[in-house]
Amino acid sequence: MDTDDAALLSDSLVAADLRGIHSHGVLRAPEYVGKLLGGGVDPKGRPRVVRDSAAALVVDGGNSMGQIGAHFAMRQAIVRARTTNVAAAAVRGSNHCGALSYYAMQALEENMIGIAMTNALPTMAPWGGLDKVVGINPLAIAVPADECHPLVFDAAFSYSSHGKIRVYQQKGEAIPSAWAFDKEGHPTTDAAKALEGLLQPIGEYKGVGLAILFGVLSSLLSGAAYGDGLGNMVEGAKPGLDGHLIMAIRIAGFEDPARFKSRVDGVIRQIETGRARQGIEKLFAPGGVEAQIEQEHTARGIPLTEDTLEGLNQAALRTQVDRRIRDGLW
Amino acid sequence: MDTDDAALLSDSLVAADLRGIHSHGVLRAPEYVGKLLGGGVDPKGRPRVVRDSAAALVVDGGNSMGQIGAHFAMRQAIVRARTTNVAAAAVRGSNHCGALSYYAMQALEENMIGIAMTNALPTMAPWGGLDKVVGINPLAIAVPADECHPLVFDAAFSYSSHGKIRVYQQKGEAIPSAWAFDKEGHPTTDAAKALEGLLQPIGEYKGVGLAILFGVLSSLLSGAAYGDGLGNMVEGAKPGLDGHLIMAIRIAGFEDPARFKSRVDGVIRQIETGRARQGIEKLFAPGGVEAQIEQEHTARGIPLTEDTLEGLNQAALRTQVDRRIRDGLW
Numbered sequence: 283m284d285t286d287d288a289a290l291l292s293d294s295l296v297a298a299d300l301r302g303i304h305s306h307g308v309l310r311a312p313e314y315v316g317k318l319l320g321g322g323v324d325p326k327g328r329p330r331v332v333r334d335s336a337a338a339l340v341v342d343g344g345n346s347m348g349q350i351g352a353h354f355a356m357r358q359a360i361v362r363a364r365t366t367n368v369a370a371a372a373v374r375g376s377n378h379c380g381a382l383s384y385y386a387m388q389a390l391e392e393n394m395i396g397i398a399m400t401n402a403l404p405t406m407a408p409w410g411g412l413d414k415v416v417g418i419n420p421l422a423i424a425v426p427a428d429e430c431h432p433l434v435f436d437a438a439f440s441y442s443s444h445g446k447i448r449v450y451q452q453k454g455e456a457i458p459s460a461w462a463f464d465k466e467g468h469p470t471t472d473a474a475k476a477l478e479g480l481l482q483p484i485g486e487y488k489g490v491g492l493a494i495l496f497g498v499l500s501s502l503l504s505g506a507a508y509g510d511g512l513g514n515m516v517e518g519a520k521p522g523l524d525g526h527l528i529m530a531i532r533i534a535g536f537e538d539p540a541r542f543k544s545r546v547d548g549v550i551r552q553i554e555t556g557r558a559r560q561g562i563e564k565l566f567a568p569g570g571v572e573a574q575i576e577q578e579h580t581a582r583g584i585p586l587t588e589d590t591l592e593g594l595n596q597a598a599l600r601t602q603v604d605r606r607i608r609d610g611l612w
Numbered sequence: 613m614d615t616d617d618a619a620l621l622s623d624s625l626v627a628a629d630l631r632g633i634h635s636h637g638v639l640r641a642p643e644y645v646g647k648l649l650g651g652g653v654d655p656k657g658r659p660r661v662v663r664d665s666a667a668a669l670v671v672d673g674g675n676s677m678g679q680i681g682a683h684f685a686m687r688q689a690i691v692r693a694r695t696t697n698v699a700a701a702a703v704r705g706s707n708h709c710g711a712l713s714y715y716a717m718q719a720l721e722e723n724m725i726g727i728a729m730t731n732a733l734p735t736m737a738p739w740g741g742l743d744k745v746v747g748i749n750p751l752a753i754a755v756p757a758d759e760c761h762p763l764v765f766d767a768a769f770s771y772s773s774h775g776k777i778r779v780y781q782q783k784g785e786a787i788p789s790a791w792a793f794d795k796e797g798h799p800t801t802d803a804a805k806a807l808e809g810l811l812q813p814i815g816e817y818k819g820v821g822l823a824i825l826f827g828v829l830s831s832l833l834s835g836a837a838y839g840d841g842l843g844n845m846v847e848g849a850k851p852g853l854d855g856h857l858i859m860a861i862r863i864a865g866f867e868d869p870a871r872f873k874s875r876v877d878g879v880i881r882q883i884e885t886g887r888a889r890q891g892i893e894k895l896f897a898p899g900g901v902e903a904q905i906e907q908e909h910t911a912r913g914i915p916l917t918e919d920t921l922e923g924l925n926q927a928a929l930r931t932q933v934d935r936r937i938r939d940g941l942w
Binding site for chain 2: 367395439488494505537542548553565
């Protein structure tokens with residue numbers, strides 16, 4: 283990869299670990315190295331704007347790592363929103379782009395609201411169905427505050443994920459009954475049956491409806507693959523077919539940014555100072571837990587598991603990264 | 613009200629009943645008549661664009677019925693998106709606007725995607741909290757198809773609503789444990805305790821996070837009231853403080869509309885022809901149930917309950933609507 287692209291990809295992974303989102307942190311390095319070394323993703327792929335009209339942009343990721351295309355798309359949307367106030371970049375020709383909050387949060391320092399959504403490999407069925415045709419298609423929204431942390435939402439429309447369920451399987455523990463269905467569509471607490479079956483959406487038909495709609499927006503506007511057109515959980519994603527939708531909303535186009543951000547502070551403080559249920563120590567607004575973890579990790583370093591360190595080590599050996607860096611880290 | 617405004621308000625209510633969304637249909641007539649006759653909403657209120665820059669519009673509803681302002685805002689967003697491809701209208705000075713799908717669906721015949729969201733009276737707490745400061749803040753997204761019905765999502769971020777829980781209370785039935793918390797924040801199946809307590813979000817922290825974010829977008833961009841600034845469920849909403857966010861996305865700005873809509877057909881047909889769980893007769897894509905009900909009601913008329921008819925009768929008497937219309941109807 284070009285140095286800049288490699289730095290961006292690394293930064294996106296470390297940023298996720300820094301905020302405590304380890305599922306999308308450097309844990310992914312071995313998988314990503316595999317995609318770049320023979321997995322079909324183009325390390326030198328270059329995203330470019332292929333359609334450009336007023337507040338609408340279409341970006342072709344050029345089969346680059348999803349991080350490269352999604353970051354590029356948000357940069358383009360931000361620059362465009364400086365004149366149009368609202369701008370959307372639909373991305374195709376992309377790949378898995380990691381934690382979506384990374385792109386939504388690019389908009390914050392511009393006094394903009396960032397929105398990012400993506401298509402994902404299908405792991406859910408339509409409500410009442412058995413066919414795995416709907417992705418958990420996550421959504422991220424970042425809203426700047428003044429003195430408080432930004433409001434950052436970043437979540438998929440399932441209760442859980444294959445990754446989390448695998449952790450329960452390894453420990454031999456039962457999963458909560460709201461997480462998955464077995465192959466026949468019945469709720470199951472058996473991790474193995476869950477992995478053969480379906481993830482459960484949040485809020486029954488509502489969550490899978492949101493996943494379908496945000497999946498359609500993420501892929502059909504740019505011409506990217508949708509649902510099982512993208513691949514499946516057994517064989518993985520087909521390279522270069524993923525899609526995302528990235529939006530930037532310039533606050534000054536609507537409202538005085540100082541007043542807006544001060545009111546966001548108010549929303550956050552109202553939550554933080556509210557009464558908590560017995561047994562709950564502290565209440566957080568969306569993004570509050572991650573902001574607190576980011577402070578802790580920035581001060582004291584990021585704790586990684588042995589497995590993650592071993593994965594990084596193997597990825598470093600495979601890519602012949604300078605041993606000094608590896609030795610320095612661990 | 614002006615004849616056009618009255619016709620629009622009526623049409624929005626009948627459209628909801630036509631699609632089987634009776635909770636937002638003519639059932640609301642007595643409540644709306646109350647708001648218009650001494651409830652503080654201005655029957656002659658006129659929405660207007662108060663800020664206009666490229667893809668961003670701010671609309672002041674002028675304390676008109678929410679339907680008048682929201683419909684006006686979507687018209688403005690659609691006209692703007694014809695040149696900017698994406699446009700957003702933030703609405704303030706508004707009131708309860710009924711079923712959001714009505715506005716999202718305005719965009720369909722223009723080959724646009726419509727998005728509508730609104731602030732709502734607070735009925736939820738932040739995750740782990742006890743204070744009723746977050747509305748269920750619904751979201752609607754409408755996406756045009758070619759031969760199939762449009763994809764239409766329209767739902768709030770709670771499992772249920774005060775209205776539904778009241779129906780259970782009247783019948784003396786227990787509510788599902790996922791619907792509400794009691795005053796202490798514990799799940800309850802007691803409808804009375806639920807009404808004193810809190811609605812449960814879908815997907816725990818995820819659903820309430822979505823409600824917070826969409827509430828912020830619905831109100832802070834336009835300067836409308838947020839959360840408990842809007843009022844509460846006991847005293848009702850303060851007139852003229854509600855906010856909505858309305859967006860139109862012109863498909864042709866991104867992709868060939870024929871190809872896009874044909875792919876939406878594909879998404880819908882894949883769902884409809886998929887395997888169903890035992891006991892499920894038919895699978896629907898978002899908006900599919902409502903489209904089927906709309907066909908049935910258009911052919912055979914809309915069934916209304918005795919309570920709804922009595923409410924309409926009382927509202928008609930209160931507003932001295934021509935008896936012939938009432939007699940003709942009932």
